[in-house]
Amino acid sequence: MFARGITYTLRGLDGILVEVEVDIHRGIPKLEIVGLPDTAVKESKERVRSAIKNSGFLFPNRPITINLAPADLKKEGAYFDLVIALGILKAETENLDLGEYVIFGELGLDGKVRGLDGLMPMMISAVKQGKKYFIVPEENKLEASFVAGANTIAVSTLSQTVEILTGKASTEFIQNNSEKIFNQAVETENDLCYVKGQYRAKRALEIAVSGGHNILMVGSPGSGKTMLAKCIPSIMPKMTIDEALQTTEIHSVAGKLSKEKGIVSIRPFMTPHHTASVPSLIGGGQDAKPGLISLAHNGVLYLDEMPEYTRSVLESLRQPLEDRRISVARAKSFSEYPASFIMCGSMNPCPCGNYGIKGAVCQCSASAIQKYRAKLSAPLLDRIDIQIEVEGVKYEDLSTEQLEEASCVVRERVNKAREIQLDRFKDDNIKTNAEMSELHIKKYCKLDPACDNLLKNYFEKYNLTARARSRILKVARTIADMSGEKDINVNHLLEACGYRSKSADERIF
Amino acid sequence: MKEFSEKDKRAIIILDSLKNLSYNQKREILSKVSFPRELFNNGVLNGYSHQEDGITVITYLDKEYPQAFFELKEFPLCLYCLGNIELLSGNGIAIVGSRKTISVALEFSRNLAKGLISQRVIITGACLGVERAILNATNGENTICFLASGIPQAIKLNPDEIRKFCQKGLLISQYPPSVKEIGYQYIERNRLIAKLCKEMVVVSGDENSGVRYTAEFATSYGKKIYALPYNVGEPSGRLCNKLIKSGATLLYKIEDLIEVKKPEKELSQNELFILSLIKNGINSVDKIVEKSGIAVGDVFTALVSLEIKDSIIKSGADEYALIEF
Numbered sequence: 001m002f003a004r005g006i007t008y009t010l011r012g013l014d015g016i017l018v019e020v021e022v023d024i025h026r027g028i029p030k031l032e033i034v035g036l037p038d039t040a041v042k043e044s045k046e047r048v049r050s051a052i053k054n055s056g057f058l059f060p061n062r063p064i065t066i067n068l069a070p071a072d073l074k075k076e077g078a079y080f081d082l083v084i085a086l087g088i089l090k091a092e093t094e095n096l097d098l099g100e101y102v103i104f105g106e107l108g109l110d111g112k113v114r115g116l117d118g119l120m121p122m123m124i125s126a127v128k129q130g131k132k133y134f135i136v137p138e139e140n141k142l143e144a145s146f147v148a149g150a151n152t153i154a155v156s157t158l159s160q161t162v163e164i165l166t167g168k169a170s171t172e173f174i175q176n177n178s179e180k181i182f183n184q185a186v187e188t189e190n191d192l193c194y195v196k197g198q199y200r201a202k203r204a205l206e207i208a209v210s211g212g213h214n215i216l217m218v219g220s221p222g223s224g225k226t227m228l229a230k231c232i233p234s235i236m237p238k239m240t241i242d243e244a245l246q247t248t249e250i251h252s253v254a255g256k257l258s259k260e261k262g263i264v265s266i267r268p269f270m271t272p273h274h275t276a277s278v279p280s281l282i283g284g285g286q287d288a289k290p291g292l293i294s295l296a297h298n299g300v301l302y303l304d305e306m307p308e309y310t311r312s313v314l315e316s317l318r319q320p321l322e323d324r325r326i327s328v329a330r331a332k333s334f335s336e337y338p339a340s341f342i343m344c345g346s347m348n349p350c351p352c353g354n355y356g357i358k359g360a361v362c363q364c365s366a367s368a369i370q371k372y373r374a375k376l377s378a379p380l381l382d383r384i385d386i387q388i389e390v391e392g393v394k395y396e397d398l399s400t401e402q403l404e405e406a407s408c409v410v411r412e413r414v415n416k417a418r419e420i421q422l423d424r425f426k427d428d429n430i431k432t433n434a435e436m437s438e439l440h441i442k443k444y445c446k447l448d449p450a451c452d453n454l455l456k457n458y459f460e461k462y463n464l465t466a467r468a469r470s471r472i473l474k475v476a477r478t479i480a481d482m483s484g485e486k487d488i489n490v491n492h493l494l495e496a497c498g499y500r501s502k503s504a505d506e507r508i509f
Numbered sequence: 510m511k512e513f514s515e516k517d518k519r520a521i522i523i524l525d526s527l528k529n530l531s532y533n534q535k536r537e538i539l540s541k542v543s544f545p546r547e548l549f550n551n552g553v554l555n556g557y558s559h560q561e562d563g564i565t566v567i568t569y570l571d572k573e574y575p576q577a578f579f580e581l582k583e584f585p586l587c588l589y590c591l592g593n594i595e596l597l598s599g600n601g602i603a604i605v606g607s608r609k610t611i612s613v614a615l616e617f618s619r620n621l622a623k624g625l626i627s628q629r630v631i632i633t634g635a636c637l638g639v640e641r642a643i644l645n646a647t648n649g650e651n652t653i654c655f656l657a658s659g660i661p662q663a664i665k666l667n668p669d670e671i672r673k674f675c676q677k678g679l680l681i682s683q684y685p686p687s688v689k690e691i692g693y694q695y696i697e698r699n700r701l702i703a704k705l706c707k708e709m710v711v712v713s714g715d716e717n718s719g720v721r722y723t724a725e726f727a728t729s730y731g732k733k734i735y736a737l738p739y740n741v742g743e744p745s746g747r748l749c750n751k752l753i754k755s756g757a758t759l760l761y762k763i764e765d766l767i768e769v770k771k772p773e774k775e776l777s778q779n780e781l782f783i784l785s786l787i788k789n790g791i792n793s794v795d796k797i798v799e800k801s802g803i804a805v806g807d808v809f810t811a812l813v814s815l816e817i818k819d820s821i822i823k824s825g826a827d828e829y830a831l832i833e834f
């Protein structure tokens with residue numbers, strides 16, 4: 001007697017169809033799982049046996065062979081339990097209708113159905129491949145509800161599942177939520193209206209977010225760098241459904257998805273500690289799991305105290321910053337994850353943090369300062385379009401009447417600037433000014449003679465390299481977009497020049 | 510009057526490059542012979558040779574050798590030069606300062622150097638901070654730069670910059686090519702700077718900075734010293750204040766040293782307004798925005814423009830200072 005059920009497995013973010021074939025034949029009782037199962041899948045037999053028995057069904061007292069096809073693909077995870085158990089029951093009694101259902105779920109010994117990680121990317125792939133009906137654990141109900149085009153049943157026990165499949169209980173599909181959540185207002189803990197003063201830094205953040213530029217803040221301890229950085233998600237445009245699904249997929253694979261929310265609808269803000277290892281940031285491990293930079297996809301990666309990170313970690317960021325995706329290759333697996341984020345870094349002006357600060361004495365030697373700053377290599381700095389210095393607001397400078405602008409107001413402006421960019425780049429396969437290549441810069445950042453002259457003077461005065469030029473132009477383009485102008489003018493260019501480093505013998509960058 | 514030949518020069522150069530002899534031993538060896546070329550015969554220089562590597566060597570026998578150095582107890586036997594050696598006979602003024610210097614003082618030294626190159630020869634070193642700022646400002650024109658290591662050691666670090674500098678300027682070192690920089694050599698270098706110059710401007714320095722040696726040497730050689738005044742509590746200028754207290758001339762305007770013509774600047778209305786605010790101590794973006802009500806972007810634009818026009822300079826993370834020297 002033979003039965004077949006279907007489920008999915010993951011490779012990177014792509015779901016791959018797995019057929020679970022169950023055959024019960026005559027002979028001495030035993031249970032065999034074939035088709036490259038890993039330990040968690042192999043142990044499935046014990047869980048399945050107990051779950052079937054404790055749900056009041058009869059476990060066949062005969063030899064059972066279970067094949068997971070394609071047989072050459074390694075399968076991982078415990079979520080094959082449910083489909084295996086249902087397969088066995090069907091092969092034995094044959095009154096179950098597994099039909100077109102794609103089934104996910106781990107079983108407890110008492111027959112309870114437990115949740116799994118990575119459900120969303122598998123369901124999305126399945127829908128793309130034409131599957132329409134799903135059975136998922138109750139725990140993953142919310143996550144599943146955001147997949148458009150899926151008819152999903154959420155189950156909490158094995159016996160409930162059997163009742164549904166035998167027609168004893170009615171089939172209730174869960175409601176699709178994909179539209180609903182995006183009409184809610186996004187509330188964030190941090191808001192720019194709580195930041196007093198710091199107009200320069202706020203303006204820089206607004207530009208960075210509008211054009212998708214990476215930003216580096218240099219300032220003494222306590223100058224408010226972290227607080228400013230935490231406000232970045234609050235001024236970023238609301239996530240679109242596509243963006244949210246992409247980010248959720250990654251969070252789901254990494255097992256970081258909140259079961260209460262079921263979707264990442266607020267832009268992620270990732271702050272790795274400076275002791276973070278390369279695999280934790282970039283992705284890796286035996287099964288090539290996504291790292292923090294992928295979890296920050298469509299959001300912000302905030303590196304506090306940047307020079308404290310190990311050199312290899314910082315350098316490993318260069319390629320994903322350029323390509324906006326990362327390939328994680330391991331001996332047994334290879335995965336590609338998107339990693340398009342705004343990188344925000346912060347650092348002190350010197351190891352002790354007092355260099356160049358009024359009224360503070362810096363204890364560091366000149367060579368120590370140089371060494372500290374040299375931790376950020378030139379190629380990495382080249383990928384950071386905006387660099388600003390932040391100084392703490394002094395108590396007496398705080399005028400209490402002044403009302404600060406709220407994040408939502410800034411966000412409106414950001415939205416407008418982004419729309420202009422989307423419109424401009426619709427044929428170019430990029431979305432923001434920061435992504436412009438030299439070719440795009442030539443095409444979209446045309447300078448009139450006055451601007452050209454100004455840039456020449458500025459370069460001569462500060463001994464700048466050619467690389468600095470394209471960074472200034474990109475930022476100038478964003479500033480022009482923010483003021484809604486078609487061409488870059490002298491004022492935009494001047495402001496853009498202010499967000500970058502000066503000559504080598506001077507202050508920081 | 511003794512007639513010295515090329516062979517004498519070569520003997521001194523080779524003797525100078527011997528690492529296992531101290532300066533005093535070398536002087537002793539030289540004092541025992543009437544002509545340095547005799548050293549080739551008595552075996553001291555056996556197995557050594559001098560390689561031509563593009564560096565001009567001036568020995569103490571040459572007429573280009575600055576006579577001022579003979580007043581030193583340990584005058585250098587050789588000076589290794591790259592560039593325009595005629596500058597050595599010029600009317601030298603030293604500009605020195607420490608690595609850690611506030612940006613206003615850096616701007617001052619840049620402007621001072623640019624103003625001076627038409628009339629004087631500027632003498633300085635090659636450290637970061639003030640000295641590097643001066644080298645960048647003059648691009649080598651009428652500039653002598655003293656090194657604390659052999660010349661090739663410095664070339665290794667920034668070949669391009671040095672090539673550019675040597676087209677007009679003079680790179681000079683008392684150390685043979687293979688010598689690497691060691692702390693005390695900076696003090697020896699400072700001594701030569703103090704000796705060669707006629708006057709000295711001390712731009713910055715704290716009490717422990719190497720500049721204090723340069724200033725001490727210059728004082729003991731009776732050179733005239735100018736120093737920039739500093740605010741109370743500014744650590745990078747304590748040495749300067751101390752020098753002024755003990756008799757150095759206070760220098761806070763470039764006109765005190767030389768005549769300068771200030772170009773007329775065209776400033777926009779915003780720029781003039783912001784300039785007047787900065788004059789009144791409203792000198793950060795935050796304060797300017799609150800006081801004037803101009804949009805942040807426009808304030809920023811005006812500030813950068815004023816910076817390019819040399820009217821103001823960024824003097825802190827969020828602070829600007831007027832350039833009025």
